Amino acid sequence: MREHYETMNEITDEEHPGETDLPLDPPLSAEQARVLGCLIEKEGTTPENYPLTQNATVTAANQKTSRNPVMKLDPGRVGQALRTLDQRGLVDSEYGARAARYYHRVDSALKLTAAQRVLIGLLLLRGPQTLAELYTRSERMHRFDDLDDVEHNLERMAAREAPLVVRLPRGPGQREDRYMHRLCGPVDATPPEPRPATAATEAEESNLARRVAELEERVAALERKMEG
DSSP states (O other), X not given: OHHHHHHHHHHHHHHOGGGTTXXXXXXXXXXXXXXXXXHHHHHHHOGGXXXXXXXXXXXXXXXXXXXXXXXXXXXXXHHHHHHHHXXXXXXXXXXXXXXXXXXXXXXXXXXXOHHHHHHHHHHHHHOSBOHHXXXXXXXXXXXXXXXXXXXXXXXXXXXSSSOSEEEEOOOTTOOSOEEEEOXXXXXXXXOXXXXXXXXXXXXXXXHHHHHHHHHHHHHHHXXXXXXX
């Protein structure tokens, strides 16, 4: 089955020559990304229950906390995602007395360090995040020295020939840049354009300018009075 995906890669590269720098081709589906992220997360947060059974993976995938977006995947879709990830060499399984248990293989498949694996896992589960968010949310899985350490690991992944992550410039109302993985395909990193001024905004600015002018005139009048 893994040969099947190699053939698909060749076809995809021919059909989309501008997207051959993707780290995975074809990219992960939303379900596959969620399942892979869960395996990475649970290895670090609940090692006593890892590897995960399919039922445990379903529960993890459908968590309402630490997930963006919240999903509601049935066992069939999770099972299909696990099988596909297995075929692609990103997941493997071991068989126990009661059920198969699944574990990720991203360290070898994507050539990740432990720190980079944790960051990829968080991005798979929560989408674009700032350095501060990644630093705080990674505490149970890996101890980064500081924000610079987080940034260093992200930039190493972004500097690859086929970048695993991309930095997203801050948008309107945002204070910091964010980072996003590229395992699900291309990510638009174009800086967002400023929102055009609305009639209400223009009216507020005009009103503010008028009030400032009135205050300046009052101050000038007081100064003239004091001089006189």
